[in-house]
Amino acid sequence: MVGVFNNGDGLLSYEQALGLIESAARPIKQMQTVALDHCLKRVTATPLKAGFDLPRFNNSAVDGYGVIVDDLKACSAENAVILSLAGEVAAGGEAQGNDIAQGQCVRILTGAPVPDTVEAIVMKEYTQVMPDGKISLMASARIGENIRMQGEEMETGSVVLQAGTRINPPIVGLIATLGLSHLDVVRQPKIAIISTGDELKEPGEPIADHQIFNSNSWALQAAFNGLGFTDVTRHHVPDDRQAVTDLFKDLLQDCDLIVSAGGVSVGEYDYVKDVCESLGVETVFWRTAIKPGKPVYFGRFASINNPHSLFFGLPGNPVSALVTFDLFIKPALSIMSGAQPRARSRTLKARLARSLKKKAGRLDFVRAIGSRDDEDGLHAMPTSGQDSHMLTGLAKADLLIHFAREAEFAAEGDVVDVHGLDWFA
Numbered sequence: 109m110v111g112v113f114n115n116g117d118g119l120l121s122y123e124q125a126l127g128l129i130e131s132a133a134r135p136i137k138q139m140q141t142v143a144l145d146h147c148l149k150r151v152t153a154t155p156l157k158a159g160f161d162l163p164r165f166n167n168s169a170v171d172g173y174g175v176i177v178d179d180l181k182a183c184s185a186e187n188a189v190i191l192s193l194a195g196e197v198a199a200g201g202e203a204q205g206n207d208i209a210q211g212q213c214v215r216i217l218t219g220a221p222v223p224d225t226v227e228a229i230v231m232k233e234y235t236q237v238m239p240d241g242k243i244s245l246m247a248s249a250r251i252g253e254n255i256r257m258q259g260e261e262m263e264t265g266s267v268v269l270q271a272g273t274r275i276n277p278p279i280v281g282l283i284a285t286l287g288l289s290h291l292d293v294v295r296q297p298k299i300a301i302i303s304t305g306d307e308l309k310e311p312g313e314p315i316a317d318h319q320i321f322n323s324n325s326w327a328l329q330a331a332f333n334g335l336g337f338t339d340v341t342r343h344h345v346p347d348d349r350q351a352v353t354d355l356f357k358d359l360l361q362d363c364d365l366i367v368s369a370g371g372v373s374v375g376e377y378d379y380v381k382d383v384c385e386s387l388g389v390e391t392v393f394w395r396t397a398i399k400p401g402k403p404v405y406f407g408r409f410a411s412i413n414n415p416h417s418l419f420f421g422l423p424g425n426p427v428s429a430l431v432t433f434d435l436f437i438k439p440a441l442s443i444m445s446g447a448q449p450r451a452r453s454r455t456l457k458a459r460l461a462r463s464l465k466k467k468a469g470r471l472d473f474v475r476a477i478g479s480r481d482d483e484d485g486l487h488a489m490p491t492s493g494q495d496s497h498m499l500t501g502l503a504k505a506d507l508l509i510h511f512a513r514e515a516e517f518a519a520e521g522d523v524v525d526v527h528g529l530d531w532f533a
């Protein structure tokens with residue numbers, strides 16, 4: 109299907125466009141080493157093996173007293189047993205020198221190593237210190253009770269994480285538990301964002317009445333950052349064919365992913381597609397039957413580091429740019445990241461909280477706010493401000509309703525497909 113693009117009628121469907129993106133995107137093959145405090149959301153490049161047993165040594169799960177089980181055979185709340193105290197082991201202390209004989213116990217704190225002669229730990233809550241310093245115990249114990257056994261979670265050499273695991277906070281903890289300060293992760297894609305347009309000024313700059321501030325570069329950078337992609341540069345180019353050519357030529361050299369915003373429609377100054385093609389980018393598609401985002405352009409090219417680099421020409425309207433980021437770039441990034449694919453369906457069902465109207469022909473992604481009720485589940489209330497230049501509507505939304513391509517009306521209470529908008533995962 110590569111090389112398909114459409115003009116006018118017969119626009120590619122959303123599903124076709126997504127399918128073309130998913131078959132063009134490839135996991136990045138190189139890896140890099142990162143420090144532990146930079147590994148969140150990254151993807152492991154190699155399997156991670158345990159260098160030692162977990163737990164590392166037998167240790168206590170509670171604050172209490174280490175005992176020999178036989179000593180407490182007949183022990184209960186009504187029938188306390190008194191043992192003499194042989195010593196104490198705290199977390200960070202050594203078990204050695206704290207062994208016990210029959211008739212003795214040892215005070216032991218959570219996380220402390222358990223002396224070899226201790227068979228179980230009785231929780232402090234079932235004990236009492238007597239005036240003479242001996243310990244009264246009011247519960248029996250099973251062998252191994254309240255002892256976390258060496259290697260019970262994981263043995264030396266076993267695989268803790270497969271390659272392709274996306275690192276979440278507990279995994280950061282696990283890597284630290286294994287004593288690793290650095291690890292090998294899949295190289296991040298090198299990403300360039302380009303805003304096109306003579307009307308744009310950067311936030312903080314002086315602005316004339318006929319100009320607007322560039323929001324796309326910032327919003328798209330934030331969208332990448334929200335997913336953990338930080339190798340991102342921002343560029344601005346005026347509506348000038350030569351300037352667009354010069355910038356694209358430069359970025360096509362070494363980027364894995366280029367995302368432009370604006371200049372991709374059918375206007376006099378919409379150079380993105382033409383310039384891409386003149387520089388050897390292979391057009392996969394241009395224009396799809398969706399709203400917002402009809403003019404989206406998608407191409408592929410080879411850069412120095414990546415034979416499967418991707419170019420997305422997003423529309424310039426701020427809502428269109430971000431919605432097409434969510435629809436198309438997010439799935440491409442998930443493949444490029446090298447993470448094992450997760451089996452999950454993107455769409456859910458929801459009940460419309462008010463009716464919708466449109467013309468047939470394009471799948472409309474309606475910005476909506478979701479709520480739940482006990483009776484019939486998820487409800488989707490379309491936000492005010494649905495035009496594609498109105499970021500306020502998208503800013504409030506946590507759902508996109510899929511208002512079917514050929515539909516013209518949906519009534520309040522109708523069940524529709526929706527998907528969750530999550531800028532952070």
Ligand code: AMP
Nearest residue numbers: 303305322323324325370371423424425
């Ligand atoms: P275009 O796709 O270039 O025709 O732009 C469509 C609309 O989006 C126009 O109203 C532009 O002014 C606006 N636009 C384009 N780029 C940006 C940007 N980076 N930030 C904010 N608005 C933009």
Ligand code: MG
Nearest residue numbers: 304305370371
């Ligand atoms: Mg423009």
